Amino acid sequence: MLNFIITGAPGCGKGTQSQLLEQKYGLKHFSTGDALRAEIASGSALGKEIDGILAAGNLVSDDFMIKLIGNFIDTLPTSCKGFILDGFPRTIVQAYALTQLFEQKQIKAYLLHIMVDEPEVVKRILKRGESSGRADDNLESIKHRLKVYHEQTAPICRYYLARNNYFVVNGNFEVEETFAQIDMLTALLQHAEQ
Numbered sequence: 283m284l285n286f287i288i289t290g291a292p293g294c295g296k297g298t299q300s301q302l303l304e305q306k307y308g309l310k311h312f313s314t315g316d317a318l319r320a321e322i323a324s325g326s327a328l329g330k331e332i333d334g335i336l337a338a339g340n341l342v343s344d345d346f347m348i349k350l351i352g353n354f355i356d357t358l359p360t361s362c363k364g365f366i367l368d369g370f371p372r373t374i375v376q377a378y379a380l381t382q383l384f385e386q387k388q389i390k391a392y393l394l395h396i397m398v399d400e401p402e403v404v405k406r407i408l409k410r411g412e413s414s415g416r417a418d419d420n421l422e423s424i425k426h427r428l429k430v431y432h433e434q435t436a437p438i439c440r441y442y443l444a445r446n447n448y449f450v451v452n453g454n455f456e457v458e459e460t461f462a463q464i465d466m467l468t469a470l471l472q473h474a475e476q
């Protein structure tokens with residue numbers, strides 16, 4: 283199995299690049315943001331509870347997110363070639379929990395950080411907001427999400443760097459150029475895994 287944890291600021295292209303990786307390498311893409319938005323769209327009681335949290339650009343509780351990921355890992359089919367976790371971990375507490383979960387299950391995953399300059403991510407999210415219908419794709423939420431990212435999520439990069447498990451690509455380019463870097467890295471890692 284070849285597994286990735288994909289991270290980076292909101293709007294860095296995690297979802298787009300994960301989809302390309304999924305298509306080319308058959309890795310299962312799991313986006314926590316998409317899973318939460320589907321819960322909200324279902325109109326469930328839980329969805330109603332988390333709706334305001336997402337719209338404001340805040341984070342859903344670690345406990346809830348850790349259960350969500352545990353469930354994803356537990357239900358992976360045995361035929362799975364690997365997975366891409368997109369949007370998790372987003373806090374150091376989640377990173378510790380994921381390390382524990384992986385240790386129990388004897389799973390290895392590489393952290394892939396898509397680094398993009400801040401004015402570029404703001405521009406991209408505002409553009410996405412014209413058609414995404416996402417309640418958090420507006421300037422106020424973006425500024426708050428970036429603050430949350432710097433305070434709570436960026437430290438996970440140091441956590442993986444300290445464990446010798448950190449790869450970074452420059453995501454300031456067009457989709458294809460960014461994917462070319464990820465593609466090369468994935469091919470190398472796949473080769474190393476064999």
Ligand code: AMP
Pocket residue numbers: 292314315316318335336339340341342343347368369370371372373376418427
């Ligand atoms: P995303 O689609 O990755 O930009 O995520 C959208 C929103 O979902 C975030 O702003 C958070 O409110 C919530 N979310 C997604 N992943 C997590 C996570 N791992 N921990 C807490 N909240 C999350």
